[in-house]
Amino acid sequence: DAEITQSPRHKITETGRQVTLACHQTWNHNNMFWYRQDLGHGLRLIHYSYGVQDTNKGEVSDGYSVSRSNTEDLPLTLESAASSQTSVYFCASSGGTSLNNEQFFGPGTRLTVL
Amino acid sequence: ELKVEQNPLFLSMQEGKNYTIYCNYSTTSDRLYWYRQDPGKSLESLFVLLSNGAVKQEGRLMASLDTKARLSTLHITAAVHDLSATYFCAGRMDSSYKLIFGSGTRLLVRP
Numbered sequence: 001d002a003e004i005t006q007s008p009r010h011k012i013t014e015t016g017r018q019v020t021l022a023c024h025q026t027w028n029h030n031n032m033f034w035y036r037q038d039l040g041h042g043l044r045l046i047h048y049s050y051g052v053q054d055t056n057k058g059e060v061s062d063g064y065s066v067s068r069s070n071t072e073d074l075p076l077t078l079e080s081a082a083s084s085q086t087s088v089y090f091c092a093s094s095g096g097t098s099l100n101n102e103q104f105f106g107p108g109t110r111l112t113v114l
Numbered sequence: 115e116l117k118v119e120q121n122p123l124f125l126s127m128q129e130g131k132n133y134t135i136y137c138n139y140s141t142t143s144d145r146l147y148w149y150r151q152d153p154g155k156s157l158e159s160l161f162v163l164l165s166n167g168a169v170k171q172e173g174r175l176m177a178s179l180d181t182k183a184r185l186s187t188l189h190i191t192a193a194v195h196d197l198s199a200t201y202f203c204a205g206r207m208d209s210s211y212k213l214i215f216g217s218g219t220r221l222l223v224r225p
Contacts, residue, residue, distance in 0.1 A: 031211045042202065042217040043157075050211065058212075090156065094211055100164070101211055102147065105157040 002027040006091050006106040014114055019078040021109050023091030031094045032074040033103065034058075034066065036087040043090065049074055081113045116141050116207045120216035128224050130192050135201055135219045137186040143205035146179050146186040147213060151200045160201075161188075193223045 004025040013019050023032065030051045035043040045058030047066040055066050063085060065077045078085055088110050092103040117140040127133050137146065145164050149157040161170045163179035163186060170177050174197065176189045186203055200220045204213040 033212070035215075040217070043215040045212060048212060092157075100162045101145070101206060102159050102162050103213055104159070105149075107156050 004091060004093055004104055004106040006089075006109050008109060009107065010110045012112045012114065013081050015081060015083060017081050019081050019111065021076045021078075021089055021091075021111070023074045023076065023106060024072055025091075025093040025104075025106075026072065027093055027095065027104065028071060029093035029095045029104075030071070031103075032068070033092045033094075034064070034074065034076045035090045035092065036060065036085075037090060037108075038087050046076065046089075047074075078111075081111075083113050085111065086113045087111060116143060116205050116214045118203060118205050118214050118216040120201075120203055120219050122219060123217060124220045124222075126222045126224060127190075127193050129194055132192065133190050135188040135190075135203075135221075137188070137203035137216055139184050139186075139205045139214075141184075141207070143181075143184070143207065145206050146177075147204040147206070148177050148186070148188055149202045149204065151202065151218070153199075157202065190221070193221075195223050195225065197221060198223045 007022045033048040034046040044060045049055050049068040090108050091106040094103045119138045148160040151157045161177040166181040168179045174191045179186045200218045202218045204215045
């Protein structure tokens with residue numbers, strides 16, 4: 001069955017370190033998204049991609065970067081982790097040709113920055 | 115810019131009762147999504163509403179969309195404990211694959 005996976009599921013790091021969160025989907029979806037979820041803020045879009053070599057900034061992109069070298073993966077990098085980036089991170093994907101444009105979510109990564 | 119507001123943000127209800135969660139959005143959105151999230155888990159798609167007047171039902175949940183009023187509702191019928199979760203609605207801006215999420219409604223169904 002097609003799925004979307006994230007790794008690691010839990011990560012503790014220190015302020016100033018570079019951290020990369022992995023997202024891998026086997027839906028063969030063109031569109032991939034990274035969100036962060038914090039209490040009181042719902043889900044906020046960090047970066048998104050509509051295909052290989054395409055990346056775009058979302059509403060809270062400062063301090064984050066992504067790259068898309070293939071269809072399946074969209075890793076999210078925190079260049080220099082800050083305590084404000086402690087959050088739960090969700091990756092999602094959707095098929096551009098689907099009428100529904102429904103997004104499917106990964107299991108999430110809980111990141112703690114000390 | 116599309117903004118999505120849900121209310122209430124928290125809802126405590128007794129088993130067997132009916133209630134409605136409201137989702138208002140600020141500008142044109144050609145479709146509306148409802149997701150469910152259990153504590154500590156990911157988001158699960160419940161409904162996709164594609165047009166004005168669309169109504170979808172699954173078990174005790176029924177979602178509807180009124181694009182003229184820019185309103186979607188999620189109606190809960192005869193609530194049971196298993197429905198306790200956080201429910202999110204999300205809108206899509208025209209010609210975009212991005213979704214804009216509401217803040218979520220945390221539903222607690224009490225015995």
